[in-house]
Amino acid sequence: MLGSAPPPPPGNLLCLHRGPWCWDLPSHQDPSCAGICPFPLAPRACAGCGPSSPHCRVSAPRDPARAKSPAPSTLGWGPRPVPGSTWGGIPRIRSPVPRRWRMRLPGAMRLVRFRGAGGGEPRLGLEEAAGGSLVDLSAAEPALPRSMRAFLETGQSGLAAARRALESGRHRLPRGTVRLLAPVGDPEKVICVGLNYRDHCLEQDVKIPKEPIIFSKFPSAIIGPFDDIVHPQESSEVDWEVELAAVIGKKGRHIEESSALDHVVGFTVANDVSARDWQMRRNGRQWLLGKTFDTFCPLGPALVTKDAVADVHNLSIRCSVNGRLMQDSSTSQLIFRLPKLIAWVSRFVTLVPGDILLTGTPPGVGVFRKPPVFLKRGDEVQCEIEELGTICNKVV
Incomplete structure (x- = not known):
């Protein structure tokens, strides 16, 4: 300060x-x-x-x-x-916005999962700064779980151990020697929100919802921040959706809006990849199958703790395909903000550490362009959110 x-x-x-x-x-x-x-x-x-x-x-x-x-x-x-x-x-x-200062704030961390140069089992780590070297948390604190979900279940004791490792100056790894994985790879639930940006509702000429529209993806859809998106043979209308994802850090049911953010540990970048033909026309127009093909949920690059984010409801959010800017908005356009979403979802299900909440996408998706534009093999999709980072996935 x-x-x-x-x-x-x-x-x-x-x-x-x-x-x-x-x-x-x-x-x-x-x-x-x-x-x-x-x-x-x-x-x-x-x-x-x-x-x-x-x-x-x-x-x-x-x-x-x-x-x-x-x-x-x-x-x-x-x-x-x-x-x-x-x-x-x-x-x-x-x-x-220079972001290295955030590591100086008490509690501010960028948690990651990675594999080393030799492969092996996933390990936990921390970025010293966005895009910087890593701290091997699993080496610094061997008693900690290797799963991010299990780590978050340890609560404040686990986060305190991570802070000690970050401040120790030891167990550093050059960024180029590791492969980043999705920061949370085994959540119990991936909960998604539809039609949650005002400008996204306007681009498809639909009414602004009066209550959150909830659907889900299976955890098997999750891939890392730089892994390939597999274009399924079953679809010809694969689309992009950059989204802010919140990660739950504290268990709760019937959570009050006033305390909802106490249940969030941090945020990451997500791409809610969608097969529009299956989402909009097939399988009774239920969204699940069109949303949950394998590899349809890239996440990363880090789980940025909420202490490091000044205002989660005022972040630039963007998506580019092959270098062409497709989505460019702000989380200020969210219809239902995080406290409302968390309170709403917790009326129906118990939220537990590691659960991921995708909060909706801004305008600029391919299906509503004139003419529509869909992803094809060889395309590269880059999603970025201010203060959180960038993920980039090739379609194969």
């Missing part, structure tokens, strides 16, 4: 998120500052964030000494215009 901050001097309305993790740009709109910056809320929004920004903190004159070009983003994309978004006629820019 930065400690106490001086009162902001008067001047033009410009961002002053002057923490070591922030880029002082006139068009700055960094959601990672919410709840972290020590500056008080500004009485008005700043020129960079726009009049509706929920995370503007303070106004002050721009400091030329601080003007700098942002470093490369760990997600692989740099500053770019936000389509259709301006302030005072000047295009707003989505700036990359």
Whole structure:
């Protein structure tokens, strides 16, 4: 933390998120500052964030000494215009957010599962930073389970052991020597939500649901963040769906919305791959079979603990196919937010550690394009969510 901050001097309305993790740009709109910056809320929004920004903190004159070009983003994309978004006629820019600082926050971790260069059984680990070297948690704490689900069942004691391993400076592995697996490979349940983005409802001209629409995938659909998606012979309409996935860390039934996030350990990136012919026309139009072919649930790259995410309901979410941007939205568009979803689902089933909740997809899926576009063998699908990371899967 930065400690106490001086009162902001008067001047033009410009961002002053002057923490070591922030880029002082006139068009700055960094959601990672919410709840972290020590500056008080500004009485008005700043020129960079726009009049509706929920995370503007303070106004002050721009400091030329601080003007700098942002470093490369760990997600692989740099500053770019936000389509259709301006302030005072000047295009707003989505700036990359340095993420290494998150490892300094108490409790913030990026948990992974991996296999070493020699193969063998899956092991637990931690990323030192997004895309960085790994800590071999199974070597640092041999008493811990090797299954992420079993690890999460240990609760706070397991997380504390992981923090010790992260802080020890030992058992480091270069990123290039390991193969990342899905952060949770054996959940009891994979629970999915349909029609949960306002703009996704608009693109298919359907009414916004009044209650969450729930379906599921089988755990056998899960693959790792860089594994291949197998195009089934039974379908000719395989589609993409980037989604925010929440992972349950604490058992509960009939959970109150006010305490729902206490039951979440963290978040990861998911692709809810879907065979539209089976989902929309075959098998009585039940969604299950079209959603749960083997390899239809890529996950990863890490389980990012909630301590490391400033505002899960204000993250950029994107999907590209062969380098062409197909989906580009924000989790602010969610109709039912996580507390509501968790409370709703727990009315029907008991949530247990390791359960995965896919929260829905934004607009831009292939089936609603004109003409429709579907995945074919050889295509490469990249899904990314701000602060969480990127997964990339080839269709074979």
